[in-house]
Amino acid sequence: MGKNDFLTPKAIANRIKAKGLQKLRWYCQMCQKQCRDENGFKCHCMSESHQRQMQIFGENSNRIVDGYSEEFEQSFLDLMKRSHRFSRIAATVVYNEYINDRHHVHMNSTEWATITEFVKHLGRTDSFIIADIV
Numbered sequence: 528m529g530k531n532d533f534l535t536p537k538a539i540a541n542r543i544k545a546k547g548l549q550k551l552r553w554y555c556q557m558c559q560k561q562c563r564d565e566n567g568f569k570c571h572c573m574s575e576s577h578q579r580q581m582q583i584f585g586e587n588s589n590r591i592v593d594g595y596s597e598e599f600e601q602s603f604l605d606l607m608k609r610s611h612r613f614s615r616i617a618a619t620v621v622y623n624e625y626i627n628d629r630h631h632v633h634m635n636s637t638e639w640a641t642i643t644e645f646v647k648h649l650g651r652t653d654s655f656i657i658a659d660i661v
Contacts, residue, residue: 552568553565553567553568554633555568555571555572555577555580556595556632556633556635556636557577557580557581557583557584557591557636558571558576558577558580559630560577592636592637592638593638595632595636595637596637596638596639598632599631599632599634599636599637599639599645600645600648600649602625602631602632603621603622603625603645606621606624606625607621610624618642618645618646619642622634622642
């Protein structure tokens with residue numbers, strides 16, 4: 528058997544680990560790259576592709592954050608409309624459903640730091656009626 532065999536226990540374990548959600552702490556939204564640990568994230572941050580992404584972000588930071596915020600808001604409201612159209616539900620419950628998707632936009636890449644701030648934003652913009660904040 529070769530070193531990089533598809534059915535080795537190590538390869539199987541790596542595929543299983545890669546399927547699930549990882550720690551948010553080691554996720555780079557700009558590169559859409561999830562690292563498994565601190566060392567992997569550190570190596571990613573030093574990579575040439577990450578440096579290019581950060582240079583792009585530095586030139587247009589407000590536009591990029593606004594884009595992520597708009598995408599987050601749209602995805603969150605779509606989930607609410609699909610899953611809880613006629614029921615009163617806590618925003619945190621919807622958020623927990625939202626983050627189950629592995630490829631969601633992370634809230635810390637938006638203009639809102641917390642779900643409460645996001646719900647207040649929705650209340651100010653009258654874009655949707657949200658139920659209780661828990």
